[in-house]
Amino acid sequence: MSPAYELKTDPVTFEVLQHRLWQITKEMGITLTRVTGSPISMDAKDYAAGLFRADGDLIMMSCGVLFHAVTIPYGIKHILKNYSENPGIADGDVFIINDPYICSVHAPDIYLVSPIFHQGKLVAWAGMMTHLVDTGSMDPGGINPRATEVFQEGFRFPGLKIAERGEIRQDIWDSVLNLVRDPGMVGLDLRGEIAAARVARERLSELIAEYGTDAYEALADDVIKYAEMKMRARISEFPDGSWQTRIYYDEDGMTDTAYQVVIKMTKEGDSLTFDLTGTSQQAPSFVNCGVLGAAAAVFGSVAPLMAFDVPWNQGVVNALTVVSPPGTLVNPRFPAPCSLGTVGAARAVMSAVQGLIAAMFITRDDYADDFTAMWGAAIGTVSLAGTNQFGTYAVNMLMDAVGFGAGARSYADGVNTGGSLYIPEITLPNAETYELNLPILYLFRREATDTGGPGKWRGGATLEYALALHDAPQGRLHVGHSAWGTRAPVTSGVFGGYPAANLWLALMRDSDIQDRMRSGTVPHSPDGLNGRLEVPRGNGVTYMGTCDVLWLTSYGGGGYGDPLDREPDLVRRDVTSGLVSAQAASDVYGVTLVASPLAVDYPGTESRRAQIRRTRLDVGTVGATGRSPWSPSPGGHSIQPGGLRVHEYLEVVDRARQGYVVCRKCGHELCIASEDYKAHAVASSRPPGTAGPRHRCTGQFVMREFYCPGCATLLDVEVCVDGAPPVRTTWAPPRRPGQGGRAQQAAR
């Protein structure tokens, strides 16, 4: 037996049964999504299905939305604690729970959990989640831009027995469906969850009958322990240190208040801590998330980025600590509303964590291909409610915005319309599927120009669509929209890559769209229609009439590295395929093109790029944030091999027991590592158009850039509230991984 082997189950049986459990949860997930058949579960994969230990800890989960790996255990534990005696817990029972002050990140995420007994003993739980189209909240769709307290956000069950010993309680069932506007669809969701519980019960019972309760219980413990061992080994591979980041939430649905989410990630030995101290106070509106939102969101990014070869279960969660201060956006005090939740504050956390992991991963060459700039950070969801062409009242959430661009990588562009990092198998419904179910007609649905964050590697482009009403019996639909990142580009690039362009949500009111469709003269962009352009606040409630056009551009991915370092021919290719405009090619990438056939003018590009670099140094000042320029130490200005790479363009060089931050391109020494390098870089507030024609900063937001004083390479871009201090970026003296801490053998 290997010394590293600490499990109770022998390594062969472990592998055999682990695979079997995985197959069971996979089957649960397939059953759930196929029964529900709602586009939210089936296409956006907004579901979860897993097996949990008798105490509620997660053993194994099927890939839906990763958030729920963290949250469902709290629901089960709540039920165990409060309802074991009254009404009691028996085999075949199913409890419904969705209280964001207990476990759910927002109320529309409905958990059904069902205890599994073997020979009279509680051995496991099946836990499922679907996102309902309605919860009976003040606005259709369960997400409520106008809510001021959680009581307006629909039903909120702390654990209600909806099925008893395998039979649905008809009175409870009817009561739940009585609360919602769309009982047909909600009914399907609940049935899907129940079907998955049935699969779990049958398959697990077979496994236990075959191997015995003791072997199964040992296995359940081992699968969790195994994941924890692997996760801690992975963490140990990186140098100890801490990294900080900040992301803005640019409005709250009522006012233009900006909220910041601040995260400090500390890696020490084999554990990772995410401390959200410094995050803004809670909002008066629905943009908050449920109390577990931060922990769920951290897991949402850590699992696919760090635990890609580890079972996604409690073991991974155990290696993470999340500090989420009460009374803030990410841990509001009851009864604050929080129905945006998963796609509100929690999503901000999830996105910001991606940047932190990039900063840690770049310190190791063998992980250089494993991180990305931020994927489309903020979502624009649209719920359409009203009578459809079949005369039925229906609520539908349009999932088009999930066509996010993926973040750029150290070796490649981000994937265009690449989906969501924390929903591995997310899909986009066909336009025809929507048009079959809803009284709408799409005008276009395409990958949008200049939406991916520019960089040496470009962020993935995102999806853009416009639609009008069609065959709507009442000529009108209710529109609930929740979009953030409209006032500032919140999807950051990494290591000098630019953020992706802002999310765009607009209505062209009282337009001539119907005539234009008949005559075949629909313009390329809705602002070419004759009508009144209305750009509402990102979060809100409105309506659409027959002459209105709804127009939404989702978020691309952040860029990687300085766009002036991008291979010019790749820029030419992007212009040809329409992903980058000619204007951005010249102004952002510094690439000069000559037309027909489109070709790179290399000398022209050289001089254009030199000109942009000169401008950078001209407009910016060293120490713009109040620090004096750094005087290079004797022997500076040359790259010392063997420094610790901490950034695409920076490394920390150890000299005379002191770490120095040095530019990897020109050798310029910026400062000692314990000082904030940005204070010694050339800094400048730049018009957001510097990042691209679709980038905007509205109100209090500004875009700041930091350049190497030696070679004018773009080192970092921050979008923040005017006057905010830069995010402090320092490095401890380069400590090699494995020094100190409870380092374990690498798991690679």
Add this chain to the structure above:
Amino acid sequence: MSYLVGIDTGGTFTDCVVMDDGGQLFMGKAPSTPDDFSLGIVEAVRVTAESMGLSLGGLLRETSLFSHSSTMGINAVITRSGAKTGLVTTAGFEDTVLIMRIMGKFAGLGEEAIKRQVKREKPAPIVPKELIRGVVERVDYKGTVVTPLDRDGVVEAAHYLASQGVEAVAVALLWSQANPAHEQQIKLIVQELYPQTYVTISSELVPVLGEYERTATTVMNAYVGPLVARSQERLEKRLKDGGFQHSPLVAQAHGGCLPIAAAAKQPVGTMSSGPVAGIVASKYVADLLGYDNVITTDMGGTSFDVGLIYGGRIEPAVETVVAQYHLAIPTMAVESIGAGGGSIAWVEPGTGILKVGPRSAGSAPGPACYGAGGTEPTVTDADLVLGYLNPQYFLGGRKALSREHAWQAIKTHVADPLGMDVPEAAAAIYTIVSAHMSDLIRSVTVGRGYDPRQCALFAYGGAGPVHAWVYGQDARAIVVPSTASVHSAMGTLASDMVYSYQVGTPMRAPVDTDRFNGLFDELEARARKDLRGDGFSDDAISLSRFVDMRYMRQVHHVRTPCPRGRLTPRDLEGVYGAFEALYERLYGKGAAYKEAGMQVITFRLEARGRIPKPALRKHPLQSRDPSPGLKGSRRVLVAKQWTDVNVYSSVQLAAGNVIDGPAIIETPITTVLIGPDQQGSLDAYLNTTIGRKGAA
């Protein structure tokens, strides 16, 4: 004498099987010739003819049916060597086939690849953005024209694509399945301007709901069309030159064959026809043996493929994925995991867990025991160390195996790190890979509401029969078909002519009975015309109707059988009931939610022209005593004990022989293992059936 010929063109070998009118089979192989597959095909026929004492011409002149499966199309897609293809689509939706509903990033990938999100890519586009042209037009869900077709724009697009040198044009517009007029007009315009161009329109090829899948299918069809057409012309000519007097048939992904002319219009239909042909062959053998329910298992070098026949019908696939694209062509369900003879066993650093796969040593360098430079232990290495394989008689002696290399690889990479001895480690590898395969079988059967105990399990592929005695234990019997070595070729030979028609016309239940009947009448008229044109008489034609139904506002569809004839509203109630019953069987009691309402989405007609075939020749049953086939014994590790087991040579065994396990049968292409509690018997067709001792 007259002959039937079946061909399977694989990546490495082209297999041929010939049946004479006495029902006797002859088999042969030749290396595949990717530059011109027809060469390898003709060579395989020649080799087979020679084994029958005939010349190529002697065989071909007497051949009444020549059916083949082709990997031409899929090869062209994988290597991106198809025709330069342009796409004409609805303006505003040019990117549909690039967006791929996001699914292109993970379609067909295993769990490990899917979890590692950062590394995932969409496949390289088959049609680059520059060759996609939008034209102004729009049709709605009812088929009503919202925006008329801009014919000038079509002309402009045609000229542009021609100027770019495209050889093929795909046309896929929104809602063309509801109203094909615009696509038809575009086809006429392009063909008039550029008659040489290969044009495919989606409303003819796959008139079903869902613009991404429809477009992807159409694009792929155009992409491989010219190539496949040329290749089939070459084959037709070579066969004709060789003396063949009819037209060859082409195997399709739906499990039937089409005449070469019909197949040339939808070459995308040949994609993934190879694995499906294996299931068709299994069905042929199962029909002879009287099995209605069969699990088919094909374990090759890198993957383990499972299909299902239930109630005499091959289970259709819910979705069709080819090279990460979702296609709208019907195919048969084949579930796959990365478990094959070449799957690599490894001990996970830091945790000490033994893993098998999904990485494979492939055929180069191959398992360590091949002695071709492979140092990592594979499933085949474990099989060898355990004594299951004969190092001197692997693949009929065509490849010598090195037990030393296998031993060393397992020792270094598995046994030593785990503190086990080498045979113990080999047994662990065997146990894990077998368990993974059992899990997949359970998911395909139990997971879809079927009981594996009511099924026979067919094992083929090089490695299947070595492992089937373990992974097939839940089945009522394990069958190693005698044609296992050329199973897919046998499948093409056994196929019927099958036309598959589908029309996506959503109708809410209760449907308009006249419209419903009218649609099927129309399809049936087309089917009869097509099959009569191929020379089938009415009594050789069988038609089966299906409707894909769903609950309103649901995404997923259930294929529901539907009676023929003019249906009354009462009959239709029966169809709705059948849908609901199927739904509940698949998803459990309570999962059906009638209140949401029901909808018919797609009308399907399967039209089968039965191709008469001689009865497969039966061998007279001999005694139960297998000793004439005994070639020796060898020590193997089964059920944790080293045991001397009898080794039989399949070529010396006779119909009627019964072999008590544990025992091994060596055939020229595989090794059949019979477990300690099992016995194997050879039937009149020389298939080996393994069951519990005393059960037979």
